[in-house]
Amino acid sequence: xxxxxxxxxxxxxxxxxxxxxxxxxxxxxxxxxxxxxxxxxxxxxxxxxxxxxxxxxxxxxxxxxxxxxxxxxxxxxxxxxxxxxxxxxxxxxxxxxxxxxxxxxxxxxxxxxxxxxxxxxxxxxxxxxxxxxxxxxxxxxxxxxxxxxxxxxxxxxxxxxxx
Amino acid sequence: xxxxxxxxxxxxxxxxxxxxxxxxxxxxxxxxxxxxxxxxxxxxxxxxxxxxxxxxxxxxxxxxxxxxxxxxxxxxxxxxxxxxxxxxxxxxxxxxxxxxxxxxxxxxxxxxxxxxxxxxxxxxxxxxxxxxxxxxxxxxxxxxxxxxxxxxxxxxxxxxxxxxxxxxxxxxxxxxxxxxxxxxxxxxxxxxxxxxxxxxxxxxxxxxxxxxxxxxxxxxxxxxxxxxxxxxxxxxxxxxxxxxxxxxxxxxxxxxxxxxxxxxxxxxxxxxxxxxxxxxxxxxxxxxxxxxxxxxxxxxxxxxxxxxxxxxxxxxxxxxxxxxxxxxxxxxxxxxxxxxxxxxxxxxxxxxxxxxxxxxxxxxxxxxxxxxxxxxxxxxxxxxxxxxxxxxxxxxxxxxxxxxxxxxxxxxxxxxxxxxxxxxxxxxxxxxxxxxxxxxxxxxxxxxxxxxxxxxxxxxxxxxxxxxxxxxxxxxxxxxxxxxxxxxxxxxxxxxxxxxxxxxxxxxxxxxxxxxxxxxxxxxxxxxxxxxxxxxxxxxxxxxxxxxxxxxxxxxxxxx
Numbered sequence: 122x123x124x125x126x127x128x129x130x131x132x133x134x135x136x137x138x139x140x141x142x143x144x145x146x147x148x149x150x151x152x153x154x155x156x157x158x159x160x161x162x163x164x165x166x167x168x169x170x171x172x173x174x175x176x177x178x179x180x181x182x183x184x185x186x187x188x189x190x191x192x193x194x195x196x197x198x199x200x201x202x203x204x205x206x207x208x209x210x211x212x213x214x215x216x217x218x219x220x221x222x223x224x225x226x227x228x229x230x231x232x233x234x235x236x237x238x239x240x241x242x243x244x245x246x247x248x249x250x251x252x253x254x255x256x257x258x259x260x261x262x263x264x265x266x267x268x269x270x271x272x273x274x275x276x277x278x279x280x281x282x283x284x
Numbered sequence: 285x286x287x288x289x290x291x292x293x294x295x296x297x298x299x300x301x302x303x304x305x306x307x308x309x310x311x312x313x314x315x316x317x318x319x320x321x322x323x324x325x326x327x328x329x330x331x332x333x334x335x336x337x338x339x340x341x342x343x344x345x346x347x348x349x350x351x352x353x354x355x356x357x358x359x360x361x362x363x364x365x366x367x368x369x370x371x372x373x374x375x376x377x378x379x380x381x382x383x384x385x386x387x388x389x390x391x392x393x394x395x396x397x398x399x400x401x402x403x404x405x406x407x408x409x410x411x412x413x414x415x416x417x418x419x420x421x422x423x424x425x426x427x428x429x430x431x432x433x434x435x436x437x438x439x440x441x442x443x444x445x446x447x448x449x450x451x452x453x454x455x456x457x458x459x460x461x462x463x464x465x466x467x468x469x470x471x472x473x474x475x476x477x478x479x480x481x482x483x484x485x486x487x488x489x490x491x492x493x494x495x496x497x498x499x500x501x502x503x504x505x506x507x508x509x510x511x512x513x514x515x516x517x518x519x520x521x522x523x524x525x526x527x528x529x530x531x532x533x534x535x536x537x538x539x540x541x542x543x544x545x546x547x548x549x550x551x552x553x554x555x556x557x558x559x560x561x562x563x564x565x566x567x568x569x570x571x572x573x574x575x576x577x578x579x580x581x582x583x584x585x586x587x588x589x590x591x592x593x594x595x596x597x598x599x600x601x602x603x604x605x606x607x608x609x610x611x612x613x614x615x616x617x618x619x620x621x622x623x624x625x626x627x628x629x630x631x632x633x634x635x636x637x638x639x640x641x642x643x644x645x646x647x648x649x650x651x652x653x654x655x656x657x658x659x660x661x662x663x664x665x666x667x668x669x670x671x672x673x674x675x676x677x678x679x680x681x682x683x684x685x686x687x688x689x690x691x692x693x694x695x696x697x698x699x700x701x702x703x704x705x706x707x708x709x710x711x712x713x714x715x716x717x718x719x720x721x722x723x724x725x726x727x728x729x730x731x732x733x734x735x736x737x738x739x740x741x742x743x744x745x746x747x748x749x750x751x752x753x754x755x756x757x758x759x760x761x762x763x764x765x766x767x768x769x770x771x772x773x774x775x776x777x778x779x780x781x782x783x784x785x786x787x788x789x790x791x792x793x794x795x796x797x798x799x800x801x802x803x804x805x806x807x808x809x810x811x812x813x814x815x816x817x818x819x820x821x822x823x824x825x826x827x828x829x830x831x832x833x834x835x836x837x838x839x840x841x842x843x844x
Binding site for chain 2: 132133142145146149154155156157158159160167168169171180181182183184186187188199200203204206207
C-alpha cells in the first residue's frame with residue numbers, strides 16, 4: 122500500500138490549515154483516497170500548528186506516524202527544528218527560507234508558494250493543486266496565489282534534488 | 285452523489301440534513317462546534333442554546349413532539365446535560381433524539397479527558413461510535429433507526445480526531461438519502477403521562493422498561509452491521525484485535541493481516557461476538573483510547589482479552605503507539621515535539637485586565653475560554669480553572685474562608701458566553717450568601733464565544749446564523765440579581781480607568797460586577813457586518829420584526 126505522507130507546520134494564522142485543505146482537495150480531485158488531520162482550538166491562538174495530509178489508493182489512520190513523513194512543509198523558521206523529527210530518514214524538508222520573502226507577490230502567499238515547491242515532488246497534477254487553491258480562496262486572491270505557486274515551482278526546480 | 289472531503293463534524297451535519305432532522309441544538313465546544321454550523325450552512329435548522337442542559341431539554345421536547353432531533357456538545361458538556369439525560373433514558377422519545385458527545389482524548393482543547401462511554405453505561409443508553417467521516421455519515425442513519433425503533437435517545441460518540449479529520453465521504457454509499465428524509469415522522473403530540481412524567485410511580489416501571497430495551501438491543505447488537513469481523517490473513521492472522529472509533533484505523537494500519545472485531549455499537553457491547561472472536565485467535569488485544577471500557581467489560585464477561593499498559597490510557601493513540609501496545613512495550617515514550625504554546629492575541633482587549641491583576645497580586649478564580657490564556661506568561665494571572673462557570677463559586681469559597689487581607693484580593697473572572705452558560709447561578713449565590721469582604725466578578729465581554737471560533741450566544745443578540753434576536757444584558761442580569769455595583773468599562777480604551785475601578789472595588793466590602801466590554805479583535809469586523817445587516821433588515825421590513833430589539837449603546841465597535 123503506497124501512501125504519501127505530508128506534514129505541514131507553522132504558527133496559528135499563517136495559513137497552515139488552508140494549505141493542507143488545498144493539498145487534500147487536490148488529492149481528492151486526482152481521484153485518490155485522502156485523509157487530513159489537525160487539532161483546532163487552543164492551537165489557533167498563535168501557537169504551533171501542524172496538519173497531516175495522507176493520500177494514496179487507501180488511507181487508514183488520519184495521522185502521519187511520527188518519523189514517517191515523506192514531506193515536511195514548514196511555514197515558520199521557529200518550527201523547523203521542532204518538527205524535523207516528524208520526517209522519515211531521506212524525507213524532504215521544504216523550509217520557509219526556500220522562498221525569498223522579497224520575491225513573494227504577497228507575504229500571506231507563503232503557504233501557496235511552498236505548495237508550489239511541494240508540487241514538483243508529488244505525483245499529483247499541478248492543475249489539480251491550482252484548482253483546489255482557486256476553490257479554497259476568494260477570487261481576488263487567485264492571481265497573486267497563482268504567481269506564488271509558480272514561484273514555488275521554479276524555486277524547487279532550481280534545487281538539485283528534484284526528481 | 286459525488287465524493288466529498290468532509291470532516292466528521294460536517295459528515296454528521298450532512299447526514300442530519302439527509303435524515304430530515306427537524307432541529308439541531310447544542311452549545312459550542314471543541315471539537316463538536318462545527319456540526320451545527322455546518323448543519324445551518326446546509327440549510328438545516330440549527331440554534332445555540334445557553335448551555336448543554338438547556339440544549340438537551342429543548343431536543344427532548346422536540347423528540348417528545350415526534351421530530352428527529354440532533355443535540356451536540358463536547359464531552360464535558362454532557363456533564364452539564366447529564367441531569368436530563370439520565371431521566372430521558374427512562375422517558376424515552378417519540379421521534380428520534382441523537383446526542384453527539386465529542387470526547388477529547390489528549391485534551392487538545394479541554395480541561396479533562398473524561399471518557400464518555402461511561403455515560404452510556406451509567407445512563408443505560410445505546411452508544412454508536414464512528415471511525416471516520418464516511419462512518420460519521422453512514423452510522424447516523426443507524427442511530428436514527430435505533431432511536432425510533434427503541435424509542436430511546438442514542439448517544440453518538442465522536443472524538444477530536446474523528447470530528448476534525450477530513451476524509452472522503454460518498455453520501456450515496458448508503459443508497460439514496462432522500463427517501464430516508466421522506467420517511468421522517470410528522471411532528472405531533474400524543475399524551476403519554478405514564479411514560480413522560482417521572483414521578484416515582486411512573487419512573488419505577490420506566491426503569492424496568494429501559495433495562496428490557498437494553499436486553500433487546502444487546503441481542504440485536506450481536507448481529508448488527510455496526511459490529512463486524514474482518515478476517516485476518518497471512519502470518520498475522522493468529523492475532524485478533526478488538527477496537528472501535530479512530531483506534532480501528534490506527535490498528536488496521538499498525539497490524540496488517542490481523543483479524544479485527546470492529547465495534548460500532550460501544551454500548552451495549554456484543555459480548556458473545558467478542559467471545560467467539562477471542563476464542564478463534566491465539567491472542568486477542570483490545571485497542572482503545574481512554575479508559576479500558578471495552579477491555580474491562582469483556583474481561584468481566586469472562587472473555588480472554590489483553591488490555592494495554594496503563595500509560596496508553598493517557599492521550600490519543602496513533603499508529604506508533606498501537607505498534608508498541610501490540611509489542612507489549614511499556615517503556616517510556618519519546619516526548620512529543622514542544623512547539624510554541626498559544627497566547628492571547630496581540631490585540632486582545634484583555635491584556636490590560638491581566639496586567640492589572642498581575643500587578644496587584646490578585647488571587648484569580650478563572651474560567652473556560654481563550655481568556656484562560658491569561659494563565660500563561662507573561663501574566664500568569666490565573667489561579668484556578670475547573671469548569672464552565674466555576675470561577676464565581678470558587679472565588680466565593682475562597683472569599684468565605686481566607687483571612688480578610690487575602691480575601692480582599694480574590695477576583696472571579698469569566699467570559700461573556702461562559703457567564704450566560706453557567707455563571708448566572710453563581711451570581712445568585714453571591715447575592716444570597718455574600719462573603720464578609722464582598723466579592724468582585726469581572727465579566728470579560730468580547731461579544732462572541734471566541735475560543736471555539738466566534739459563535740453567537742444570548743448576550744450577543746444574534747442567533748447561530750448571526751441574524752438578530754433578543755439580547756441578554758449582562759449588566760441588567762447582574763443588577764436584577766441584586767449585585768450592588770455594576771459597571772461597564774472598556775479596558776482596552778481605558779486601562780488606567782480599569783485599574784482604578786478594580787482597586788476601588790477590591791477595597792470596598794461589597795458585591796461588584798465589572799463588565800469589561802470590547803469586541804474580540806478577531807470578531808470585530810464580522811460583528812460590525814452582522815449588526816449592520818440586522819439594522820438594514822429592521823429598516824427594510826419592520827413588520828417582520830416581532831419585537832423591539834434592544835440597541836446596546838455600550839458595545840464599542842471601533843476599528844482595531
